Amino acid sequence: MREARRALGRSRSTLVGGLIVLAMVLIALFASLLSPYDPQDIQVPQRLLGPGRAHPFGTDNLGRDIFSRVIHGARVSLLVGSLIVVCATGAGATIGLIAGYDNRMDRVLMRIMDGLMAFPTTLLAIALMAALGARLSNVIIALSIVFTPRVARIVRSVTLVVRELDYVQAAQALGAADARILARHVLPNCLAPIIVQATFIFADSVLAEAALSFLGVGLPPYIPSWGTIITAGRTFMLTAPWITVFPGVAILLSVLGLNLLGDGLRDLADPRLRDRLG
Amino acid sequence: MTGYVVRRLIALLPVLLIVATAGFFLIYLTPGDPAAVMLGPDATIDDLNNLRTIMGLDRPLLVQLVRSYSRTLRGDLGYSIFLQRPVLNAIVERVEPTFLLTTLALAVAVAIGLPAGVAAAVRRNTWVDQAAMGVALFGVSVPGFWLGLNLILIFSVSLELFPVAGYVPLEQSVVGAIQSLILPAVTLGFGASALIARMTRSSMLEELGQDYVRTARAKGNQERRVIVGHALRNALIPTITVIGLALGGLLAGAVVTETVFALPGVGRLVISSVLRRDYPVVQGVLMFVAAVYVMVNLLIDVVYVFLDPRVKYA
Numbered sequence: 372m373r374e375a376r377r378a379l380g381r382s383r384s385t386l387v388g389g390l391i392v393l394a395m396v397l398i399a400l401f402a403s404l405l406s407p408y409d410p411q412d413i414q415v416p417q418r419l420l421g422p423g424r425a426h427p428f429g430t431d432n433l434g435r436d437i438f439s440r441v442i443h444g445a446r447v448s449l450l451v452g453s454l455i456v457v458c459a460t461g462a463g464a465t466i467g468l469i470a471g472y473d474n475r476m477d478r479v480l481m482r483i484m485d486g487l488m489a490f491p492t493t494l495l496a497i498a499l500m501a502a503l504g505a506r507l508s509n510v511i512i513a514l515s516i517v518f519t520p521r522v523a524r525i526v527r528s529v530t531l532v533v534r535e536l537d538y539v540q541a542a543q544a545l546g547a548a549d550a551r552i553l554a555r556h557v558l559p560n561c562l563a564p565i566i567v568q569a570t571f572i573f574a575d576s577v578l579a580e581a582a583l584s585f586l587g588v589g590l591p592p593y594i595p596s597w598g599t600i601i602t603a604g605r606t607f608m609l610t611a612p613w614i615t616v617f618p619g620v621a622i623l624l625s626v627l628g629l630n631l632l633g634d635g636l637r638d639l640a641d642p643r644l645r646d647r648l649g
Numbered sequence: 650m651t652g653y654v655v656r657r658l659i660a661l662l663p664v665l666l667i668v669a670t671a672g673f674f675l676i677y678l679t680p681g682d683p684a685a686v687m688l689g690p691d692a693t694i695d696d697l698n699n700l701r702t703i704m705g706l707d708r709p710l711l712v713q714l715v716r717s718y719s720r721t722l723r724g725d726l727g728y729s730i731f732l733q734r735p736v737l738n739a740i741v742e743r744v745e746p747t748f749l750l751t752t753l754a755l756a757v758a759v760a761i762g763l764p765a766g767v768a769a770a771v772r773r774n775t776w777v778d779q780a781a782m783g784v785a786l787f788g789v790s791v792p793g794f795w796l797g798l799n800l801i802l803i804f805s806v807s808l809e810l811f812p813v814a815g816y817v818p819l820e821q822s823v824v825g826a827i828q829s830l831i832l833p834a835v836t837l838g839f840g841a842s843a844l845i846a847r848m849t850r851s852s853m854l855e856e857l858g859q860d861y862v863r864t865a866r867a868k869g870n871q872e873r874r875v876i877v878g879h880a881l882r883n884a885l886i887p888t889i890t891v892i893g894l895a896l897g898g899l900l901a902g903a904v905v906t907e908t909v910f911a912l913p914g915v916g917r918l919v920i921s922s923v924l925r926r927d928y929p930v931v932q933g934v935l936m937f938v939a940a941v942y943v944m945v946n947l948l949i950d951v952v953y954v955f956l957d958p959r960v961k962y963a
Contacts, residue, residue, distance in 0.1 A: 586905060
């Protein structure tokens, strides 16, 4: 009975996570419809207004509407996050499949992945951004490189198990090409762990992008992401805390939603783990 | 035991080689001539040629790579023309606040995470469990820099309990140093405490279901002793792995935390170097921190042998 209640509680938190993520995606998609003002519209007489009827989240030092900026920030932050997920899982899955399937490539590829994992993530991202320059596309490239080894490791470990299974050996005996075996027979087995990991990478990407932008090595200040809004509002924290509070809450909520969803999906994907974790 | 440590050290070499190679090639990711990027648009041809010679950029790539390996092996991380000193010196000068910050943050993380994880496992499926795991979820989801800014606003500005920002060096005042690091350490340690709490909870749950725990109870031991003396001792082993991994997060998070709290540490050094395109410093810090991180994790693997005699490294 207790177990059943617990399982229900788990799926409820997964549902809450999913709903938060869905809401964020909808806000990002319909940002222009939802925001009452142009996020870049400067109205100096309206500057540093507290939250009120005309401006629910207040205005910044240039009189820009924070509510509209946070809504448009969702678009930037989620776009950056989802592109990083696509790049990192794509590259990571390819590397993991090859490394797990081909013993010679395994040594080379996984040593490189180990080398990348030797760097603390944000620091590696900062160094890459230093070399590449602070631009939107470079944030995506840098963070994709940082998160690729995580996916590669997981996919490799699944591939190592799956390649020994009878049906894969049967496909080999039938003369199927390696690429076909990997794509048709091995990859589907890796999908569940990849999706779980992708959810966590999404969450970490949103956090990392905000941190990089805050440090001044991420997105340039004129692009309204949650990170850049907080950075710009930092100077006015004492007099106008609403500029930093609302985008911060937006980051917190969406990352929380993604983590809840990820935890739930992980339990679904691995019932053994669920039993063990209780 | 010695054999194991030696083998692990040897296994470390390829990783360190890749770290050094990645660090070296970092500068070649820059679009265009690194020397021109570093000196900006006003540089003269002479300045550029000078810098190229100092940095060895005028040599063939392979020569540069080999030289960089041999330099790094000798502990020479290059020279910063902006700071007018060797990179290693610049790092060592700023290592004190960073070292103290990460150590304090780790202490905070363990002090919060371990009891929270144990309590959640022992009071499994009760409000204690839900509250602890709820806070842990908050901990992994909150942006560190934003948490830090809010803590400053609450504890330094409104309540005036701590200095708003800045650092008092140890040799000036030990109390001052610790005071200036409490808020940063809480900010940094909170996220890591969440990871530790989650891991402690799940490994405690596993241990509490074991036969030896039942035996310990059957012998009439006090519950407290069963939990701390028997279950926790074994549950600590996976937790220590997570502590090692969390250290990577702390080292990277220190960059952000130092910026929020204006601490003159290695993290601030990296950010200011990035902004003035002082590549040798960025490369140097990257390699330095990676080496520290890898070494600490090796140390943790060695500590394992003492903690868990079952672990045999053949």
